[in-house]
Amino acid sequence: MSLIQTIKEIAVQSVKIAFDHEVTSQDISVNDTKAEFEGEYTIVTFGLTKILRKKPEEIAEALGAEMKNNSLIADYNIIKGFLNLSISDASYLDYLKKSLHQDWNSIIPKQGKKIMVEFSSPNTNKPLHFGHLRNNFLGDAVSRIYEAAGYNVCKANLINDRGIHICKSMLAWQKFGEGATPESTGTKGDHLVGEYYVKFNNEYKKEIAILTEQGKTEKEAEREAPLFLEAQEMLRKWEAGDKEVVGLWETMNQWVYDGFDKTYESLGITFDRVYHESKTYLLGKAQVDAGLAKGVFFKKEDGSVWINLEADGLDEKLVLRADGTSVYITQDIGTAELKFEDEAMQRSVYVIGDEQNYHMKVLKLILEKLEKPYAPGVHHLSYGMVELPHGKMKSREGTAVDADDMIAEMLQIAQDNTEALGKVDGFTEAALSELYNTIGLGALKFYLLRVDPKKKMIFNPEESIDFQGFTGPFVQYTHARLSSILRKAGDIGTTMSETINADEKSLIYQLEKFATVIEQAAEEYNPSLICNYIFNLAKNMNSFLANNQILNADSDAEKNTRLYIAQHTKNTIAKGLNVLGISAPERM
RNA sequence: GGUUCCGUAGCUCAGCUGGAUAGAGCAUCAGAUUUCUAAUCUGACGGUCGCGCGUUCGAAUCGCGCCGGGAUCACCA
Structure with missing residues (x-):
């Protein structure tokens, strides 16, 4: 038991003896004593005045006198309603002796509870930047803190390895890469792929500029630019299992993984489980079907599936497209189920930036409505973005501070x-x-x-x-x-x-x-x-x-x-x- | 516009489940080294806790309303 907790317990007993009144330790307010006063811990007696119907000074005096009978308390003094307690030297020395047998692996004894911490979760189209480091360090630190707090911890990484943004890098490499590989260029794989992601966006911007000059609106131009159409076509081919596209995808992803492995190694970060969105994105569909049968979701005329969250202050949210393909949240519902099948954890933490607060709120609500046993344990560890003095870091604009560069510079x-x-x-x-x-x-x-x-x-x-x-x-x-x-x-x-x-x-x-x-x-x-x-x-x-x-x-x-x-x-x-x-x- | 997060010293941040005269680091200035590592230590300077109202014995902390900034409100992930 912590010292502060012990003091509260003694105070509870002392109140009983001195005032013949039952209170709980929650009624006792204990603070650190201000440096200018004698003592280490201070009981603020104002809160007890209503319960005991006495003046603060009276309470402090009687409580202090009674508490001093305990060997823990060496002395006390009272200033206004503040009862300052001095802890005895013997108690401190006792603690010091006991501390020599401290188990430093788990500061708090094991409780048999399990927590999964998902973090890092990179996209495979670009290298990690400084902002991602905050995610990685937070996830790793929280995992270690829970380990020390007596939990069994599973560190998980959900790799975002599919989607239109991946196709963008692939397409740019196809068009402008001239067969460049990490080996041929001497470039770390994730950096090489990232270069083509930037290249795509530069070329894409040029096309948009031309189209808007021709009188198209910004949105039209974005949707009609040839490069964008090609990227979409590539994604369709990927989903259809087109051999050439899938082959390129595997090759380029591997370059990125090799690069990430080096970065993780230099950061000293490891994972117990690695999930891939390309393998989990279909899993949510079964959950959606089950939810449909339960009446949690409903189907619209076009066949798309939705959930109505208006009662919770939110809107209707799409969970499955009309063509039966999954969206982001479908994948998350599936992954959540898979995680629980794997680890049966009591808590599940998602280390994700605060721009996804809304998304994570929706996810948790859906899991609750599906009555998933793991829903209450879901927690979004939301963190703020790392910004440069000029604004946000953006990989696609090449303005990010690269993680590998940063590490090298620090060394x-x-x-x-x-x-x-x-x-x-x-x-x-x-x-x-x-x-x-x-x-x-x-x-x-x-x-x-x-x-x-x-x-x-x-x-x-x-x-x-x-x-x-x-x-x-x-x-x-x-x-x-x-x-x-x-x-x-x-x-x-x-x-x-x-x-x-x-x-x-x-x-x-x-x-x-x-x-x-x-x-x-x-x-x-x-x-x-x-x-x-x-x-x-x-x-x-x-x-x-x-x-x-x-x-x-x-x-x-x-x-x-x-x-x-x-x-x-x-x-x-x-x-x-x-x-x-x-x-x-x-x-x- | 709705939701939500943030606003504390020149800068970066603590403190926020209400408690005593609001704290650190950096920067600036002044000191400390025959002695266990000076990547250290000691001191000085620096504040209408965004603004207003309310709740109460007591508000940086809680509530309401403003002001300023960010995020989000996609059949993107």
Whole structure:
């Protein structure tokens, strides 16, 4: 049980003794004590005035006196209606000793529940850009956070490998590619295909311009441009199983997969299951038939199938075309069923940008109306777009910041900084390369994860990502410092101090909150809470190191106590970074 | 227009299930290195929490109305 929860329980019992009144722990409001007052936790008694029919000061006084009988509470003071509690040194030291047996793989014990996290979900017509990195890092981090929160996690990737946009790249390659391959051009496969996607759109724009000059409206021109018609024809051929088209599709997709594999590897991201839309897009039809029989869906005269969501404040939504072909949502209904057959999970998270909020709302509603057992567990982890100072990143216009370029640049900056600081001594070539990877990726991941997911964020490529202050390298650096001290210390003795100073208390106090933060981050699907937590912890630790000696402490007991704190802080930082998908270096 | 998200220091962001004098990082300025890693630490400067009204002991936080910005409202995915 967390310390804050324990305090609430004690308060509940104390209220019963002092006022002969039954309250629950939810009636007790406990906050962190403001820095300028004595104590660590504060009970706000205003909320109890109505229940107990007494003045705040009276409640605080009687409650404080009663709570002090518990050995956890060393002292209390009252300011207005605020009851500030000081926790006893012995309690903090007890916690510190217990923490040595912490299971760092799963901070919270396993509960036998399973969660699937779908993320990344790339299109196979272009390489990943900076915005996609936010998706990948979020999905990976949330997966790891749930793992630490006691869930069994299945990471899934649903590859969007069919549709008109894929045909666009294919068509442009056919027309302008002159047989270029990744090998012949020395280009990474996803980048090569992406070039033709941009090429298509450039040529397409030219055709539209010509048509509008001839007096067509914008919309007419878009629909009548020869390239667009050809792309549509290609999609029809693909759906019909045309050998040549399918062959080209397989070849070019493979180029992209090879490229993605390299990117995922450099990001340190893996998946437990990979789904392909080309294989799942037909699965939804059976679900639609079943829903039709149930009366959840209805058929229009032309044979198209719809659902009426007006009662839920939405419109009618198409779920199957008149010609029997599936739309986006049909595929999603099918995939949801397939996922559940595969994993029978309690929760299913979709990491998808906030431009699809409406779509995901519709999907969840449909699954609920179909009375799917997994419907309540569906959660859309909606995140804001990453924007450039000039506007959104668009692959088709070639304005996106490429993910591979960004990674390479971060590694380079990591190397430059390390060399400039003269910290390369004692490293082998391979260890240095690993270190640059650790620091560069750490900076990148932390940068994208430190902001609340639902907020859009602006990234200015002109300003490089920082390595100082609220950053990954700052936290990593603290870990390396602690590692260094602990290496020098060797085995830690068992005798410990009886009392602790304010700096020590502050650290233990903070360390105790880690499990609660993990829980909260999981509940809110929000890795930024971890970023904030470990940054503050690292800051506190650095400050501690500036004011306190560890290896040259006044006594063995004090030294041991501080080494335990250092060890626990190091472990906590390492685990905190780990759930963000960031490595913690032993030296840097 | 409907729905929805956002608006906090020069910049990037915390805080939002109501609590005490609103916090960090960057930037700027001033300091700290014979001592466990200075990618660090200490301090200063910096705010009508978009605006207004309401709810109440108490509002950055909750409600309503404005203003400003984004997303979405496809037989595209």
